[in-house]
Amino acid sequence: MKTFRIGGVHPHDNKQFSAHQPITECPLPKQAIIPLVQHIGAPAQAVVEVGAKVKVGELLAKAGGFVSANICSPVSGTVTKIGDWTDAWGAPGQAIFIDVQGDEWLPEIDRTPDLARQCTLDPKAIIDKIAAAGIVGLGGACFPTHVKLMPPPGKKAEVLIVNGVECEPYLTCDHQLMMEHGEEIIIGIQILMKALGVQRAIIGIENNKKDAIEHMQNLAQSKLGIEVLPLALKYPQGGEKQLIDACIGRQVPSGALPIETGAVVDNVATIFAVYEAVQKNKPLISRVMTVTGKNIAKPGNYLVRFGTPIDQVIEMAGGVPEDTGKLIGGGPMMGRAMDHTEHMPANKRLSGLLFLPEAESIRPEAENCIRCGKCVQACPMGLEPYLLQRMSELEMWDDVEKHNVMDCIDCGCCVFTCPAHRPLLDDIRKGKAKVGAILRERAAAAAAEKK
Amino acid sequence: MSHFITSPAPHVHSGDSVRRNMLLVILALLPAYVVSVIEFGYGALITAAVSVLACVGTEWLVSRYILNEQKQTIGDLSAVLTGLLLAFNLPSTIDWWIVVIGAVFAIAVAKMTYGGLGQNLFNPALAGRVFLLIAYPAQMTTWPLAKGFETSYVDAETGATPLAFLKQAVKDGQLVADKLPAIKDAFLGAMGGSLGEVCALALILGGLFLICTRVITWHIPVSILATVALWAAVTGWAGLLPADLTTANYVAYSLCTGGIMLGAFFMATDYVTSPMTAWGKIIFGIGIGIIVMVIRTWGAYPEGMSFAILIMNACVPLLNKLRPTRFGEKRK
Numbered sequence: 001m002k003t004f005r006i007g008g009v010h011p012h013d014n015k016q017f018s019a020h021q022p023i024t025e026c027p028l029p030k031q032a033i034i035p036l037v038q039h040i041g042a043p044a045q046a047v048v049e050v051g052a053k054v055k056v057g058e059l060l061a062k063a064g065g066f067v068s069a070n071i072c073s074p075v076s077g078t079v080t081k082i083g084d085w086t087d088a089w090g091a092p093g094q095a096i097f098i099d100v101q102g103d104e105w106l107p108e109i110d111r112t113p114d115l116a117r118q119c120t121l122d123p124k125a126i127i128d129k130i131a132a133a134g135i136v137g138l139g140g141a142c143f144p145t146h147v148k149l150m151p152p153p154g155k156k157a158e159v160l161i162v163n164g165v166e167c168e169p170y171l172t173c174d175h176q177l178m179m180e181h182g183e184e185i186i187i188g189i190q191i192l193m194k195a196l197g198v199q200r201a202i203i204g205i206e207n208n209k210k211d212a213i214e215h216m217q218n219l220a221q222s223k224l225g226i227e228v229l230p231l232a233l234k235y236p237q238g239g240e241k242q243l244i245d246a247c248i249g250r251q252v253p254s255g256a257l258p259i260e261t262g263a264v265v266d267n268v269a270t271i272f273a274v275y276e277a278v279q280k281n282k283p284l285i286s287r288v289m290t291v292t293g294k295n296i297a298k299p300g301n302y303l304v305r306f307g308t309p310i311d312q313v314i315e316m317a318g319g320v321p322e323d324t325g326k327l328i329g330g331g332p333m334m335g336r337a338m339d340h341t342e343h344m345p346a347n348k349r350l351s352g353l354l355f356l357p358e359a360e361s362i363r364p365e366a367e368n369c370i371r372c373g374k375c376v377q378a379c380p381m382g383l384e385p386y387l388l389q390r391m392s393e394l395e396m397w398d399d400v401e402k403h404n405v406m407d408c409i410d411c412g413c414c415v416f417t418c419p420a421h422r423p424l425l426d427d428i429r430k431g432k433a434k435v436g437a438i439l440r441e442r443a444a445a446a447a448a449e450k451k
Numbered sequence: 452m453s454h455f456i457t458s459p460a461p462h463v464h465s466g467d468s469v470r471r472n473m474l475l476v477i478l479a480l481l482p483a484y485v486v487s488v489i490e491f492g493y494g495a496l497i498t499a500a501v502s503v504l505a506c507v508g509t510e511w512l513v514s515r516y517i518l519n520e521q522k523q524t525i526g527d528l529s530a531v532l533t534g535l536l537l538a539f540n541l542p543s544t545i546d547w548w549i550v551v552i553g554a555v556f557a558i559a560v561a562k563m564t565y566g567g568l569g570q571n572l573f574n575p576a577l578a579g580r581v582f583l584l585i586a587y588p589a590q591m592t593t594w595p596l597a598k599g600f601e602t603s604y605v606d607a608e609t610g611a612t613p614l615a616f617l618k619q620a621v622k623d624g625q626l627v628a629d630k631l632p633a634i635k636d637a638f639l640g641a642m643g644g645s646l647g648e649v650c651a652l653a654l655i656l657g658g659l660f661l662i663c664t665r666v667i668t669w670h671i672p673v674s675i676l677a678t679v680a681l682w683a684a685v686t687g688w689a690g691l692l693p694a695d696l697t698t699a700n701y702v703a704y705s706l707c708t709g710g711i712m713l714g715a716f717f718m719a720t721d722y723v724t725s726p727m728t729a730w731g732k733i734i735f736g737i738g739i740g741i742i743v744m745v746i747r748t749w750g751a752y753p754e755g756m757s758f759a760i761l762i763m764n765a766c767v768p769l770l771n772k773l774r775p776t777r778f779g780e781k782r783k
Contacts, residue, residue: 006778011463089457169463241778251779320453327455328462337457360463361456367469367527368569373727374467377668382777384727404777412461419467420569426459 001207003232004242005251007380009413011169011235011333013208018172018292021300023180026316026346028103032075032307034060034096035085038348039136040143041067046096052079057106057283060096063131069144069348070134071096074285074305076104088310088329088338095345098307108281115183116279119191126195126278133277134348135284139163139174139238139267140334142349145274148266149195151259157196158262161247162189162203162271164212165231165238168331171352173288174268176301178205178212182219185268188275189226196264202247203228203268206237235333236411240265242380254407269351289313289346293355295321304346310353311341317353325361328354333412367420375414375424381407385414389424392431397438400431406439408432469568472722473528475666479657480535480717486640486650487543491595494543495646499535501547505554506534513563529568533557536576539647539713540757541583544595549587553579573764574724577757584757594643612644613637614709614753617701620693621686621748628695637707648710658716667720670732675715678740679705686748709747714739714756724764731770738763 036043042065048054054073061071077100085095105111121129131146151157162185166174178185189201203220205213205228213230220226231237231246241252243265250261258265266274269287276282285306292299297318304313314320320327320341328335329350338344375385383404391400405428414424487495510530514520525531537557541550557579565571584591594612613631620627632642640650648654661667683705687698705711710718719725719739726735739759746755 006776009465011465245778253779254777256779325456326458326462328460332463333461335460335462337455337460337462339454339457341453354462356462358456363458364464364468367524368567370469370472370569370722371725371727372472372722373725373732376727376775377729379775380778382775382780384775386727387771403774407778410460416461416463417465417467419469419472421464421468423459425461429459 001230001232002246003234004237004245004380006382007378007413008234008236008242009378009416010233011416013233014169015172015175015208017170017294017296017299018290018301019175020179021172021176023176023288023301023303024316026302026304026308026313028075028100028305029308029312030100031080031309032077032098032100032305033085033309033343033345034071034074034098034307035087035345035347036061036071036094036096038071038142038306039069040141041065041069043094044068044071046082046094048079048082048096050079050082053077054079054098055104055106056285057109063144067144067147069136070132070283072134072283072285073098074307075100077101085343088340088344089336090339110280110282115187117187119187119194119278121278123195123197126191129278130195130274133273133283135270135273135277136348137267138269138273138287138348138351140330140351141240145266145270148264149192151264152257155257155259156262157198157259157264158200159248159264160189160192160196160198160201161243161263161265162201163238163243163265163267164203164205164209164216165243166209167206167235167238168333168335169235170292170354171290171331172292173290173301173351175209175212177272177288178209178216178268181272182215184275185271186216186219186223186226187279188271190223191274191278192266192271193225198264199225201226204231204237204243204247205229206231206233208233236380236409236413239380239409239411241409254404284348287346287348287351289350290352291317292352293321293324294357295323296355297321306345306347308346309341310344310346310350313346314341314353321355321357323357323359324355325358326356328356330354332356333416334410363423364421366422369422370420372419374417374419378413378417380411380413381409383407385424385428386422388431389422389427392427392434397431397434401435401438405431405435469527469529472666473532475664476661476717477528477532477535479660479666480539480647482653482656483539483647483650483713484535486653487539487646490640490649491543491646494595497547498541498543498545498550498646499538501550502538502541502554503531503534505551506530506537506558509555509558510563513559514567518563524567527568530558533562533575536717537579539717540576540580540645540710542591542594543646544593545590549583549590552586553583556582569723571723572767573761574718574721577718577761581757581761594645596643612708612753613642613704614747617704617708618747618753620696621691624693626693626695631704634700634703634707637704642708644708645710648713651707651712654712654716658712661716661720667716668729668732670729671720671725671736672715674733674736675719675740676706676711678737679711679744682740682744705744705747709754710756711743714743714760718756719760719763724767726767726770726773728771728773728775730775731767731773734773735763735767735770738766
């Protein structure tokens with residue numbers, strides 16, 4: 001069975017808690033909080049004013065640049081405030097606050113569950129619709145999807161790779177989405193193939209989801225050019241670069257875009273959103289979130305409108321378990337530990353909520369590096385984490401840069417595997433931030449000289 | 452407002468620890484140790500006990516009274532492992548106070564002066580052994596015959612190890628067949644030698660256990676064994692062996708005697724003193740294989756594994772400049 005070629009680790013997948021739990025809709029909130037940054041790139045610009053009445057699907061904020069995304073209203077009601085807001089990690093930003101009244105949708109949105117198979121739009125119209133719907137990559141990175149569909153001049157997409165890997169432990173939302181909305185995903189794939197002008201699509205699914213592999217295989221059987229590729233279980237297979245390597249055996253060169261290999265990767269949840277936007281005129285206003293953990297009462301997969309306070313989602317799953325030490329937004333490998341839940345809404349970036357018991361929440365004390373080399377074996381980018389950590393700690397930025405720190409994808413394999421519990425990635429992130437700043441400065445200086 | 456614990460990702464861990472790795476290596480050494488006790492009797496028990504106690508005691512005393520450390524590190528079991536490995540590299544009949552001197556040198560000089568576990572350049576157990584070899588050459592090269600509990604601890608019947616005969620065979624073309632143990636005995640450990648080096652079978656089993664449990668990788672042991680075997684085979688094909696020693700037998704004796712197995716699976720693979728990358732490990736292993744055969748063929752000592760590993764230990768910082776294959780790098 002295929003997988004990526006360098007490094008990787010095997011964490012317990014712990015998907016048994018929420019796997020196969022049917023997608024359950026979360027009730028509407030009284031007040032919705034809509035952050036203006038729910039994607040990578042420039043913040044969206046609010047286009048509504050305080051006091052405005054909005055319907056579900058109406059544009060609230062438009063993309064603030066080329067790499068940015070629209071934000072459409074997930075609820076109907078009155079805008080009460082546009083202003084400062086702080087997320088659960090303490091980062092400041094802007095948000096639109098809406099008092100929810102009823103559930104009134106824009107009339108053009110098709111809310112029936114009927115499948116809409118035919119798509120007669122041309123590629124440009126498809127991409128425009130995706131951009132208008134504010135669709136971003138729902139696998140975690142939140143890169144605006146329409147930007148990915150417009151390769152830079154000279155580059156040509158050859159294959160669409162569909163990410164059904166869900167390699168993060170605990171998370172099951174993509175798995176359940178494939179089981180319940182596989183047909184829509186297949187239609188979405190055909191739409192994207194048309195938009196990209198490619199004849200081939202590969203759906204990569206890890207082998208711990210055998211039912212999803214079989215289900216998607218059955219659905220894809222009669223569809224020309226779409227194949228399902230079962231992949232051997234290994235983290236971080238859902239990483240864009242690792243998945244391209246696993247599916248077509250090509251590696252994105254350092255510093256280059258994935259399109260260099262001829263592949264465009266989109267997550268199954270993103271593709272479901274594409275189907276809804278193009279075929280049903282429904283913008284991206286909700287997503288399936290996994291709420292899970294060893295001690296949570298009702299772990300499951302919840303369909304949540306953006307803006308819904310996560311407190312409300314947690315309540316649906318039975319409330320915060322008593323022995324909770326950490327609450328993680330996302331999966332345990334790359335998700336971020338939240339400080340609190342107040343004023344934190346569901347949004348495009350939040351794929352799940354994971355409650356870790358207190359006993360699993362405290363890092364053991366770091367010991368001396370024993371130079372075992374396990375971090376080097378584990379690094380899926382072929383880097384030397386032990387060395388990058390030490391150099392970052394000593395602020396040797398030139399060396400950090402020379403040792404390819406910018407290739408680091410933040411996957412956490414090094415820390416996961418380190419027997420001495422060293423905070424490798426903490427320091428490497430610091431090195432990456434510093435080198436990134438140095439590179440930007442250098443580029444700005446070079447550009448200034450050119451002028 | 453309830454506050455949760457926060458820390459950067461990742462939030463789960465493999466469960467691996469320094470202690471677990473040390474414990475698994477100690478476990479992997481046990482089969483060979485059982486054979487040693489069967490072959491050498493009380494001497495094997497006394498030497499190992501003294502060595503382990505002296506190593507752990509030295510680490511405790513040094514960090515408590517010389518380095519004034521608040522936290523003791525003996526719980527990571529690395530000192531226990533060093534003690535066991537040092538004992539494995541000593542003749543079972545050696546005086547207990549010599550063992551203590553070796554242990555003190557291994558821990559106090561070769562490990563703690565550099566800053567403790569993870570910082571040392573040379574394998575502590577081998578540094579201790581080589582110190583003793585230079586300080587007490589007679590005692591260190593007097594090997595007991597393998598006679599189980601009939602071997603008395605201090606005045607055992609002694610004899611030369613097979614390696615001394617092999618050197619004579621290659622260097623002077625002497626007939627040696629009747630002086631060497633049967634290949635089966637060399638493989639199973641019924642021959643003279645250091646406490647833990649004699650049973651190739653038990654050491655291979657322990658080594659495979661370490662590879663299967665991912666404590667070590669195959670690179671170092673395989674490259675050492677392959678280099679030694681190839682060198683021995685070439686010696687045979689070149690017609691340098693006496694009439695009564697076939698090439699196949701010379702290869703087998705070269706692999707099963709003189710601590711090659713112990714060194715390849717347990718000493719050269721020491722995390723701290725071996726390279727970090729796969730290619731580094733392979734070159735490290737080939738280097739050890741070449742140096743050990745050069746010493747065995749032309750050197751003054753019959754046995755060269757300790758020196759070979761220590762010399763290659765010194766090359767590790769250089770070998771660590773070899774980068775792993777980066778993702779997306781052009782492959783040849």
